[in-house]
C-alpha cells in the first residue's frame with residue numbers, strides 16, 4: 001500500500017493527534033504516509049495573509065483562492081495513482097462508513113487523499129470549482145455532521161482516522177473491523193462487558209458467561225437489532241431483509 005494522506009491547514013498543531021496511537025504507530029512503521037502542511041508557507045506577503053473580505057458583503061472573512069491554489073498545486077502529487085481533494089464543509093455530502101471504505105480503497109491502490117482545511121467563513125468557492133474541472137483530481141465536499149465547527153481540521157482528523165483504521169497493518173485485529181457497527185452488518189454495536197462479573201450490583205448477562213457461542217451470537221444480534229431500532233431506525237430500514245422491505249412497499 002503506497003498511498004498517502006496530506007492535510008493543508010493554518011493550524012498544523014491541530015493535527016498532532018495523528019502522531020499518537022494507532023495512526024501514529026502506522027506512520028512511524030511506514031504503513032501509512034501522512035503529511036501535514038501549513039498553508040501560510042505558500043503566502044507571498046510579509047503578513048502571510050490567507051484571507052480577505054467577502055464579495056457581496058456579510059460577516060467574517062473568506063480564504064483566498066490564490067494561496068490555496070499555489071499550495072494545492074504543490075501538495076497534489078502527479079505521481080500518485082489518483083488524487084482526491086477532500087474539502088470539509090457544513091454544506092458537504094455526509095461522511096459515512098461507505099465513504100471511508102471508498103477512500104481507504106483509493107489509498108490502498110496508491111492514491112492520495114488531500115484535505116483542504118478551511119477556516120473563517122470557508123474557502124473561496126472557485127478552489128473546489130477549479131480542481132473539479134481538472135480531470136486528474138476528484139473533489140469531495142464533505143460534512144461530518146449537522147453541526148457547525150470553526151474549521152475543517154477536526155473533520156480531517158475524523159475522516160483520516162476512519163480511513164486509516166481500514167488500511168492493512170494499521171489495526172492489530174482486522175476481524176474486529178468485520179464485526180463493527182456500520183460495518184458489513186450495518187447495525188449498531190451490541191453492548192460489551194468485561195470483568196468483574198458483578199460491578200456495583202450490576203451483573204454481566206448470564207448468556208455471555210455460558211460458553212454457548214450459538215446462544216451468544218443470537219443474543220448479540222438481538223441486542224444490536226434492538227439498539228438500532230431504538231436509536232437509529234433509519235439504519236434498520238436499510239438493513240431489513242428484502243421481504244420485509246417489500247411488505248412495507250405493499251403497505
Ligand SMILES: COc1cccc(Cn2ccc3ccc(-c4cc(N)[nH]n4)cc32)c1
Pocket residue numbers: 088089090091117118119120121122123142143144145146147148149150151152153155
Ligand atoms: C462554510 O460555511 C461555514 C459556515 C459557518 C462556519 C464555518 C466555519 N468553517 C470554516 C471552514 C470549515 C470547514 C468545515 C466546517 C464544518 C464541517 C462540519 N460538519 N461542520 N462544520 C466548518 C468550517 C463555515
